[in-house]
Amino acid sequence: xxxxxxxxxxxxxxxxxxxxxxxxxxxxxxxxxxxxxxxxxxxxxxxxxxxxxxxxxxxxxxxxxxxxxxxxxxxxxxxxxxxxxxxxxxxxxxxxxxxxxxxxxxxxxxxxxxxxxxxxxxxxxxxxxxxxxxxxxxxxxxxxxxxxxxxxxxxxxxxxxxxxxxxxxxxxxxxxxxxxxxxxxxxxxxxxxxxxxxxxxxxxxxxxxxxxxxxxxxxxxxxxxxxxxxxxxxxxxxxxxxxxxxxxxxxxxxxxxxxxxxxxxxxxxxxxxxxxxxxxxxxxxxxxxxxxxxxxxxxxxxxxxxxxxxxxxxxxxxxxx
Amino acid sequence: xxxxxxxxxxxxxxxxxxxxxxxxxxxxxxxxxxxxxxxxxxxxxxxxxxxxxxxxxxxxxxxxxxxxxxxxxxxxxxxxxxxxxxxxxxxxxxxxxxxxxxxxxxxxxxxxxxxxxxxxxxxxxxxxxxxxxxxxxxxxxxxxxxxxxxxxxxxxxxxxxxxxxxxxxxxxxxxxxxxxxxxxxxxxxxxxxxxxxxxxxxxxxxxxxxxxxxxxxxxxxxxxxxxxxxxxxxxxxxxxxxxxxxxxxxxxxxxxxxxxxxxxxxxxxxxxxxxxxxxxxxxxxxxxxxxxxxxxxxxxxxxxxxxxxxxxxxxxxxxxxxxxxxxxxxxxxxxxxxxxxxxxxxxxxxxxxxxxxxxxxxxxxxxxxxxxxxxxxxxxxxxxxxxxxxxxxxxxxxx
Numbered sequence: 001x002x003x004x005x006x007x008x009x010x011x012x013x014x015x016x017x018x019x020x021x022x023x024x025x026x027x028x029x030x031x032x033x034x035x036x037x038x039x040x041x042x043x044x045x046x047x048x049x050x051x052x053x054x055x056x057x058x059x060x061x062x063x064x065x066x067x068x069x070x071x072x073x074x075x076x077x078x079x080x081x082x083x084x085x086x087x088x089x090x091x092x093x094x095x096x097x098x099x100x101x102x103x104x105x106x107x108x109x110x111x112x113x114x115x116x117x118x119x120x121x122x123x124x125x126x127x128x129x130x131x132x133x134x135x136x137x138x139x140x141x142x143x144x145x146x147x148x149x150x151x152x153x154x155x156x157x158x159x160x161x162x163x164x165x166x167x168x169x170x171x172x173x174x175x176x177x178x179x180x181x182x183x184x185x186x187x188x189x190x191x192x193x194x195x196x197x198x199x200x201x202x203x204x205x206x207x208x209x210x211x212x213x214x215x216x217x218x219x220x221x222x223x224x225x226x227x228x229x230x231x232x233x234x235x236x237x238x239x240x241x242x243x244x245x246x247x248x249x250x251x252x253x254x255x256x257x258x259x260x261x262x263x264x265x266x267x268x269x270x271x272x273x274x275x276x277x278x279x280x281x282x283x284x285x286x287x288x289x290x291x292x293x294x295x296x297x298x299x300x301x302x303x304x305x306x307x308x309x310x311x312x313x314x315x316x317x318x319x320x321x
Numbered sequence: 322x323x324x325x326x327x328x329x330x331x332x333x334x335x336x337x338x339x340x341x342x343x344x345x346x347x348x349x350x351x352x353x354x355x356x357x358x359x360x361x362x363x364x365x366x367x368x369x370x371x372x373x374x375x376x377x378x379x380x381x382x383x384x385x386x387x388x389x390x391x392x393x394x395x396x397x398x399x400x401x402x403x404x405x406x407x408x409x410x411x412x413x414x415x416x417x418x419x420x421x422x423x424x425x426x427x428x429x430x431x432x433x434x435x436x437x438x439x440x441x442x443x444x445x446x447x448x449x450x451x452x453x454x455x456x457x458x459x460x461x462x463x464x465x466x467x468x469x470x471x472x473x474x475x476x477x478x479x480x481x482x483x484x485x486x487x488x489x490x491x492x493x494x495x496x497x498x499x500x501x502x503x504x505x506x507x508x509x510x511x512x513x514x515x516x517x518x519x520x521x522x523x524x525x526x527x528x529x530x531x532x533x534x535x536x537x538x539x540x541x542x543x544x545x546x547x548x549x550x551x552x553x554x555x556x557x558x559x560x561x562x563x564x565x566x567x568x569x570x571x572x573x574x575x576x577x578x579x580x581x582x583x584x585x586x587x588x589x590x591x592x593x594x595x596x597x598x599x600x601x602x603x604x605x606x607x608x609x610x611x612x613x614x615x616x617x618x619x620x621x622x623x624x625x626x627x628x629x630x631x632x633x634x635x636x637x638x639x640x641x642x643x644x645x646x647x648x649x650x651x652x653x654x655x656x657x658x659x660x661x662x663x664x665x666x667x668x669x670x671x672x673x674x675x676x677x678x679x680x681x682x683x684x685x686x687x688x689x690x691x692x693x694x695x696x697x698x699x700x701x702x703x704x705x706x707x708x709x710x711x712x713x714x715x716x717x718x719x720x
Binding site for chain 1: 687706710
């Protein structure tokens with residue numbers, strides 16, 4: 001018996017092919033990626049509010065310090081044992097404060113590392129990109145929710161992979177599961193925003209509850225992307241959120257499309273109150289997407305941004321039923 | 322935020338003709354600048370908004386960048402500083418007697434056979450031997466696309482006040498043997514030493530004093546398509562040059578006693594001759610070729626990276642069907658032509674190819690016309706990865 005095997009395909013050699021096209025190329029320069037350059041600083045006079053806050057802060061610290069000294073001194077006046085106990089209590093409180101400060105700084109550092117990485121990636125050579133992505137993986141590896149995903153990414157990443165290959169694998173194995181978790185968190189928050197708006201008796205309470213839920217959502221999303229922000233980190237995120245006008249624009253556009261698509265058929269059937277609730281849910285979802293964009297160690301690539309429709313449509317369906 | 326060109330300094334290094342070069346590229350039809358034939362310098366001041374501690378002071382920062390451009394062949398002289406005339410001669414003869422070099426070296430070797438090394442040295446014989454050797458090097462470069470062609474200045478001499486400094490060539494000397502005084506070999510050796518002392522040493526001392534960032538441009542694509550021997554020779558030339566590089570982290574002490582290269586970028590040129598999907602391959606191949614020097618640089622706490630680079634992008638990507646297979650190609654207008662061509666550069670491997678890879682040589686690489694650009698400042702020129710290369714080289718200085 002004989003078997004015929006297909007001859008191996010010959011390697012294609014370089015070649016030049018003629019065309020009928022004429023004229024010089026008109027290559028359009030791509031707009032440079034947003035560099036997040038710090039705005040040029042102009043010399044400003046010190047804000048009176050800041051000076052006052054700094055002065056008050058020093059006063060409070062001084063009062064606390066003096067109180068501690070007097071507290072320890074008073075305790076020693078009643079006996080050595082009590083003095084030692086008071087000293088230990090003060091030391092414990094100082095230790096706690098230092099620990100809290102350390103945790104705050106660590107959270108802030110993680111946040112800054114992710115931001116730095118995001119700004120570096122568009123400018124990085126593909127060879128160096130691997131190192132940057134590995135740094136992002138190291139940030140996410142500490143996250144109990146994503147440590148397995150990072151391990152899977154590390155298992156499939158081979159030394160011969162280029163930076164772009166590594167980015168593709170990282171997006172597929174690590175960021176995609178993280179995105180799914182973040183989307184689930186946004187859906188939960190949007191549902192709750194819908195419910196809060198529906199049952200809240202006053203507008204003020206509605207606003208306060210919405211703000212509290214929004215804050216929790218931002219922290220949840222930050223934690224999903226391995227940030228674990230403390231108070232300072234949350235403040236930093238909120239400031240970035242407030243200044244993320246470009247991203248708001250992109251999400252607003254998606255929101256507009258959502259309203260266009262749902263508006264005629266669905267919105268008319270909802271009561272005025274339900275329409276407000278749906279709008280609150282949409283706002284929450286929009287906030288969540290922006291928080292995702294801020295916390296992701298790598299920018300969204302085209303097609304990766306979750307649509308408002310996918311996040312809120314289930315909710316509207318539930319309401320209609 | 323801004324950049325300005327500094328006026329040339331009144332010293333022996335002539336300025337790089339930046340404005341003329343950009344104007345020639347922006348002309349219709351455009352002209353590529355001639356290859357670099359001598360050391361040129363351009364100094365730029367970059368003004369930027371610092372993201373580091375300077376930001377707290379509220380001001381902008383300035384960085385002066387001095388770019389030195391010189392023929393790449395001159396780097397081949399760097400290893401000569403560590404070799405004796407005898408060692409260099411023996412290594413050159415060993416190379417000249419094998420492979421594609423052997424038939425090209427025949428005239429020169431025959432001449433040396435008729436003029437033994439211990440015969441009385443006279444300048445006329447030395448000149449003839451030098452000319453035959455130089456012709457042999459030129460044939461190696463032009464016909465066989467070889468790269469390890471020493472001394473580097475024989476094919477690209479630059480400005481040399483005394484041409485007789487170049488009039489030498491390798492002579493057959495046994496290991497441990499010394500050239501008899503007054504012999505042809507002694508004359509050649511004296512000129513070799515003078516060449517090193519008067520031309521090579523001062524040039525590299527000047528570079529070592531001033532240069533701490535280096536871009537090594539390598540035409541990997543051409544070497545890949547020039548055949549197995551040319552590719553191997555290219556690798557050998559790279560290894561030989563890079564073995565002589567001094568890497569090390571920048572420090573004040575090192576600045577006082579001669580700088581070391583603390584960032585080196587190995588750039589595979591002609592990235593625009595390769596479609597986007599294969600550019601990563603080109604970069605990976607470049608990284609693979611310089612793996613050993615990169616490790617040496619990293620061990621010395623310097624940073625090394627590889628990139629695929631085109632300082633002017635002259636093509637756009639497209640697809641075509643060749644032998645029934647859909648392939649990515651590049652499209653561009655060849656220099657002097659009126660119709661655009663579609664160029665398929667072959668398959669670029671990510672590692673140095675095995676023996677079965679090599680086929681017929683392809684040396685007719687198209688030279689594409691640059692796209693339409695303007696010479697106005699700030700308009701920009703299409704490129705591939707130049708921004709990333711600059712970021713790698715200057716990132717810390719611009720922090």
